[in-house]
Amino acid sequence: MTNQSDQSSFLYGGNAVFIAELYARYLEDPTSVDPSWVRFFQELNDEGIAVSRDFKGTQWGPRDLKVIGAVDPEAAVAAAKKGDKAAKPAPVAAPSAQPGAGASRQAVLDSIRALMLIRAYRVRGHLMADLDPLGLVKREQHPELDYRSYGFTEGDLDRPIFIDHVLGRESASLREIVAVLQATYCGKIGVEFMHIQDPDQKAWIQKRIETIRNQTDFTARGKRAILERLTEAEGFERFLQLKYTGTKRFGLEGGESVIPALEQISKRGGQLGVEDVVMGMAHRGRLNILANFMKKPYKAIFSEFQGNPANPSDVQGSGDVKYHLGTSSERDFDGRVIDLSLQANPSHLEVVDPVVVGRVRAKQFRNEDTERTHVLGVLLHGDAAFAGQGVVPETMLLSQLKGYATGGTIHIIINNQIGFTTAPQYSRSGPYSSDIAKGVQAPIFHVNGDDPEAVVHVARVAVEFRQEFQTDVVVDMICYRRHGHNESDEPAFTQPLMYRKIAAHPTTRTVYARKLVAEGTVTEAEANALVTGFQEHLEKEFEAGKSYKVNKADWLEGKWHGIVQLSDEEEYTEDTTGVAEATLKRIGLALATAPQGFNVNRKIVRQLDAKREMIETGKGFDWGTAEALAFGALLAEGKPVRLSGQDVGRGTFSHRHAVLVDQDNESRYIPLNHLGEGQAHFEVIDSPLSEEAVLGFEYGYSLEEPNSLTLWEGQFGDFANGAQVIIDQFIASGESKWLRMSGLVMLLPHGYEGQGPEHSSARWERYLQMSAEDNWSVCNVTTPANYFHVLRRQLMRNFRKPLVVMTPKSLLRHKLAVSPLDQMVAGTHFLRVLPETENLAADVKIRRVVLCSGKVYYDLFEERAKRGLDDVAIVRVEQLYPWPKDTLKHQLARYPNADVVWAQEEPANMGPWSFVDRRLEYILGEIDIKAERAIYCGRRAAASPATGLYKNHAGEQQWICDMALAGEADQMPQPFVRATKLSRLTA
Numbered sequence: 001m002t003n004q005s006d007q008s009s010f011l012y013g014g015n016a017v018f019i020a021e022l023y024a025r026y027l028e029d030p031t032s033v034d035p036s037w038v039r040f041f042q043e044l045n046d047e048g049i050a051v052s053r054d055f056k057g058t059q060w061g062p063r064d065l066k067v068i069g070a071v072d073p074e075a076a077v078a079a080a081k082k083g084d085k086a087a088k089p090a091p092v093a094a095p096s097a098q099p100g101a102g103a104s105r106q107a108v109l110d111s112i113r114a115l116m117l118i119r120a121y122r123v124r125g126h127l128m129a130d131l132d133p134l135g136l137v138k139r140e141q142h143p144e145l146d147y148r149s150y151g152f153t154e155g156d157l158d159r160p161i162f163i164d165h166v167l168g169r170e171s172a173s174l175r176e177i178v179a180v181l182q183a184t185y186c187g188k189i190g191v192e193f194m195h196i197q198d199p200d201q202k203a204w205i206q207k208r209i210e211t212i213r214n215q216t217d218f219t220a221r222g223k224r225a226i227l228e229r230l231t232e233a234e235g236f237e238r239f240l241q242l243k244y245t246g247t248k249r250f251g252l253e254g255g256e257s258v259i260p261a262l263e264q265i266s267k268r269g270g271q272l273g274v275e276d277v278v279m280g281m282a283h284r285g286r287l288n289i290l291a292n293f294m295k296k297p298y299k300a301i302f303s304e305f306q307g308n309p310a311n312p313s314d315v316q317g318s319g320d321v322k323y324h325l326g327t328s329s330e331r332d333f334d335g336r337v338i339d340l341s342l343q344a345n346p347s348h349l350e351v352v353d354p355v356v357v358g359r360v361r362a363k364q365f366r367n368e369d370t371e372r373t374h375v376l377g378v379l380l381h382g383d384a385a386f387a388g389q390g391v392v393p394e395t396m397l398l399s400q401l402k403g404y405a406t407g408g409t410i411h412i413i414i415n416n417q418i419g420f421t422t423a424p425q426y427s428r429s430g431p432y433s434s435d436i437a438k439g440v441q442a443p444i445f446h447v448n449g450d451d452p453e454a455v456v457h458v459a460r461v462a463v464e465f466r467q468e469f470q471t472d473v474v475v476d477m478i479c480y481r482r483h484g485h486n487e488s489d490e491p492a493f494t495q496p497l498m499y500r501k502i503a504a505h506p507t508t509r510t511v512y513a514r515k516l517v518a519e520g521t522v523t524e525a526e527a528n529a530l531v532t533g534f535q536e537h538l539e540k541e542f543e544a545g546k547s548y549k550v551n552k553a554d555w556l557e558g559k560w561h562g563i564v565q566l567s568d569e570e571e572y573t574e575d576t577t578g579v580a581e582a583t584l585k586r587i588g589l590a591l592a593t594a595p596q597g598f599n600v601n602r603k604i605v606r607q608l609d610a611k612r613e614m615i616e617t618g619k620g621f622d623w624g625t626a627e628a629l630a631f632g633a634l635l636a637e638g639k640p641v642r643l644s645g646q647d648v649g650r651g652t653f654s655h656r657h658a659v660l661v662d663q664d665n666e667s668r669y670i671p672l673n674h675l676g677e678g679q680a681h682f683e684v685i686d687s688p689l690s691e692e693a694v695l696g697f698e699y700g701y702s703l704e705e706p707n708s709l710t711l712w713e714g715q716f717g718d719f720a721n722g723a724q725v726i727i728d729q730f731i732a733s734g735e736s737k738w739l740r741m742s743g744l745v746m747l748l749p750h751g752y753e754g755q756g757p758e759h760s761s762a763r764w765e766r767y768l769q770m771s772a773e774d775n776w777s778v779c780n781v782t783t784p785a786n787y788f789h790v791l792r793r794q795l796m797r798n799f800r801k802p803l804v805v806m807t808p809k810s811l812l813r814h815k816l817a818v819s820p821l822d823q824m825v826a827g828t829h830f831l832r833v834l835p836e837t838e839n840l841a842a843d844v845k846i847r848r849v850v851l852c853s854g855k856v857y858y859d860l861f862e863e864r865a866k867r868g869l870d871d872v873a874i875v876r877v878e879q880l881y882p883w884p885k886d887t888l889k890h891q892l893a894r895y896p897n898a899d900v901v902w903a904q905e906e907p908a909n910m911g912p913w914s915f916v917d918r919r920l921e922y923i924l925g926e927i928d929i930k931a932e933r934a935i936y937c938g939r940r941a942a943a944s945p946a947t948g949l950y951k952n953h954a955g956e957q958q959w960i961c962d963m964a965l966a967g968e969a970d971q972m973p974q975p976f977v978r979a980t981k982l983s984r985l986t987a
């Protein structure tokens with residue numbers, strides 16, 4: 001038996017006649033057909049395609065025939081609104097008067113076959129739609145869309161067929177049915193929606209498009225407005241081409257219809273409750289959208305073309321090219337004001353997607369937009385990028401997840417049928433660039449970009465659908481690119497035929513103006529006047545651009561008020577991150593308490609008891625508890641905390657247990673949300689298995705929420721390189737390029753514990769290499785208390801910087817890695833450097849200072865104790881960047897007779913060695929100390945971060961401790977000498 005999933009291909013041809021017969025039998029007596037067919041026919045019922053078997057008598061006839069093909073969409077939508085998602089769409093009542101009562105079995109078969117044909121159009125009609133303005137993609141007759149495949153002949157064309165309002169008609173001739181289907185599904189719009197599982201959504205689309213043949217009848221005013229928008233879009237590019245010939249602008253020409261589409265989304269969206277639109281897009285057409293949609297002044301853009309900066313000269317930052325910049329504005333759409341924001345983005349295509357979606361989520365949180373209908377995300381894509389970049393499906397994956405949902409994003413693909421020089425057949429395996437969107441059941445509207453009315457209509461349907469169902473929607477606008485990839489590229493090198501066609505092809509505005517003139521909506525003179533009027537306006541703006549001065553940077557406003565730009569080296573003021581003891585105790589007790597009757601796992605009960613003991617004694621606070629206290633104290637101060645990443649609720653290493661799970665019924669309890677009245681919300685989300693999209697999302701979230709602590713945790717720190725683009729392009733450099741601060745925290749489990757090459761190193765050398773201009777903090781803290789402070793510091797400073805923390809694994813349970821409560825109480829603060837803690841020989845007697853960072857400290861500490869050494873001091877650098885030069889200098893200056901060793905677990909080409917080597921040399925040069933340079937003690941340079949053999953690991957670790965504490969300078973490894981196969985250390 002053929003499976004329902006490929007039903008559409010067997011519903012036609014010779015099968016169609018057979019199936020219609022079978023179906024007729026099923027209607028008569030369901031037990032007379034194989035049960036698998038019964039299931040199939042029932043599924044067709046669900047899709048609103050089938051005929052019910054609710055008839056009586058043996059005489060076939062339309063009077064007996066109750067077609068439920070016309071699912072009543074209004075009833076379905078009403079049911080959905082009531083939240084009754086499971087409710088089946090109500091069947092339309094049986095028609096009261098039908099032609100040919102007592103008609104033959106033939107009439108029934110006609111109805112069934114006609115319904116199969118209708119279904120085929122719904123599924124495959126888009127394949128025959130007229131989508132390509134250039135006519136390069138040939139539309140071929142598809143057999144499933146041929147009525148002859150269903151047993152009809154030409155002689156049947158004019159016979160009335162009962163279809164019970166399926167297309168809004170009780171009955172119609174086959175000729176009429178085909179005409180309606182062609183108009184609806186094979187015009188300038190092709191719709192893909194039959195992959196959607198939700199019957200309400202399908203029914204909604206069917207009704208929305210079938211009743212009006214998938215067209216809006218625009219008023220003369222509406223048409224004129226579309227022409228005006230096209231005139232501006234085209235005129236702006238032409239003007240730039242004229243004034244700045246050959247300058248890169250990645251023009252929109254060929255895709256101008258996207259401007260009226262965006263207008264429509266905002267306008268119709270506004271009517272449906274949208275108040276805020278956050279947008280992301282790549283280079284193509286960006287300047288046009290900045291000017292003509294975001295309403296960035298033309299003169300500002302012209303001034304940037306003249307080489308002037310986009311920000312006032314007193315604002316620091318390295319800036320970015322003009323086609324990457326973002327902006328925000330307020331616009332009035334028919335009396336409704338909408339906040340528009342276009343996210344700045346790097347050249348890396350599509351990577352902005354999760355950032356925008358994260359921003360949308362944060363705005364919805366702040367605006368208490370629980371329905372997610374007031375803040376809308378809109379993403380514009382290129383066709384090659386949408387199909388090619390993995391971050392696209394990763395971002396879509398988030399769209400329906402509890403912790404990341406934003407009520408659906410509207411995706412518009414500016415599908416110019418080329419990616420740089422690469423044609424679609426080399427860009428993707430499926431027929432459409434948009435195919436990936438089917439994975440999240442998004443409806444997809446393909447539309448011919450040369451029919452701006454169709455584009456605007458589709459934009460309208462898309463926003464209506466999104467507002468109704470809170471899912472992603474895709475508009476695939478098929479157009480062309482008039483010039484090369486940029487304006488100085490020669491496209492005919494690679495696409496000569498396409499570009500010959502384009503050269504002869506009139507512009508979208510010209511095509512539309514001719515149409516409006518032909519139908520009498522505007523005169524030719526009026527259409528021309530729009531063009532000349534706009535050019536004159538641009539000329540004036542161009543003149544104004546010559547003396548244009550930006551008077552303020554659009555940042556640190558609104559929710560960012562009170563935050564300042566850090567103007568110099570990080571100030572070493574002590575931050576007020578400590579918290580009153582009573583508050584910490586109150587939070588601690590809440591953490592250790594589950595509600596009455598909640599059946600906590602036995603092992604966790606022990607952990608909760610241990611926490612209670614920490615609170616009662618004020619001693620022995622472990623990592624997980626210190627973290628929870630840091631979060632809890634922020635929450636109690638009214639500052640929300642959001643932590644996302646893989647398995648963060650429990651914690652990869654089973655140390656966090658931020659979510660307790662009842663062992664009887666799996667209900668969840670989050671102690672941090674039960675601290676007391678007035679506290680802020682703690683959101684802890686187990687993320688899907690994505691690094692790039694989730695980290696991008698959290699970064700976006702942090703841009704909107706300066707007063708929330710937003711954290712992303714990698715499962716192991718090395719997995720963060722799956723999100724490297726987000727780190728390089730946004731987190732490290734976003735403030736410098738675009739004046740956008742972020743207080744995002746990245747938690748990266750790191751440390752050499754013999755787990756092999758993949759789980760030892762978070763590769764923090766990369767973060768250190770990217771450190772400059774106080775762009776972020778990079779830390780590897782060794783005590784729970786310092787971790788507590790560094791987290792709280794994120795929101796206590798009057799500026800925001802991302803924080804990258806190497807977090808521990810074995811230290812989570814290490815008996816020495818604990819802190820007393822009094823290191824977290826009021827008056828205490830984060831320590832960038834932790835000095836020697838033990839009572840050693842007098843400072844002048846210290847023969848060696850071992851500097852280190854992170855977990856290796858405890859290995860060194862224990863080895864020193866074992867050896868009973870009292871002339872080797874161990875100093876921990878807890879924050880590597882910003883480099884705590886003064887504090888470190890102060891500590892090193894205590895030991896004038898010491899040599900200085902830098903000990904690390906990582907190979908010499910990794911970890912902090914390259915970063916600290918010269919910096920230490922500068923410090924040593926400035927103080928009175930025996931050492932001139934630090935001696936390296938660690939693994940030799942290596943290709944892979946760690947050995948896969950535990951025995952080797954243990955030997956190497958021991959050797960590092962031995963050498964660091966007692967080795968002579970000439971025994972130390974030469975960091976960059978090639979290691980042999982035998983040993984990474986001694987070759």
Ligand SMILES: Cc1ncc(C[n+]2csc(CCOP(=O)(O)OP(=O)(O)O)c2C)c(N)n1
Nearest residue numbers: 284347348349382383384385416418419420
């Ligand atoms: C991640 C990434 N890889 C490569 C590039 C270089 N690049 C810039 S534009 C472009 C083609 C994009 O094609 P498409 O997505 O169809 O957009 P279009 O330029 O045609 O509007 C490429 C490959 C890039 N910017 N980003």
